[in-house]
Amino acid sequence: MTAEIRAILDRLRTPTDNVVTRARRMVEAHVPEDRRGPGWDRHWRELEAYLELPGQWPGKAEVEEDR
Structure with a gap:
């Protein structure tokens, strides 16, 4: 197994x-991959x-309380 494949597997396991x-x-x-659009990686x-x-991101309950 190459080091490149091992690194990918380690990321998936971690x-x-x-x-x-x-x-x-x-x-x-x-x-x-052939169905992923041109901004796929950038988007993620x-x-x-x-x-x-x-910072603190509001949860769903906090957002609903503010309405």
Whole structure:
């Protein structure tokens, strides 16, 4: 097994706290590469970055209370 494949497998085995990264892995397991549009990677990277920004993100209950 090459080091490149081993690194990929290690990333897949290592759970991440970023829920967007976990969601991306689940979605990519079902969407073939040839069906992914031209901004696929950028879209996911942006979502992952937003989640990692410092600050407090409101939960659904908090947003509904503000209405």
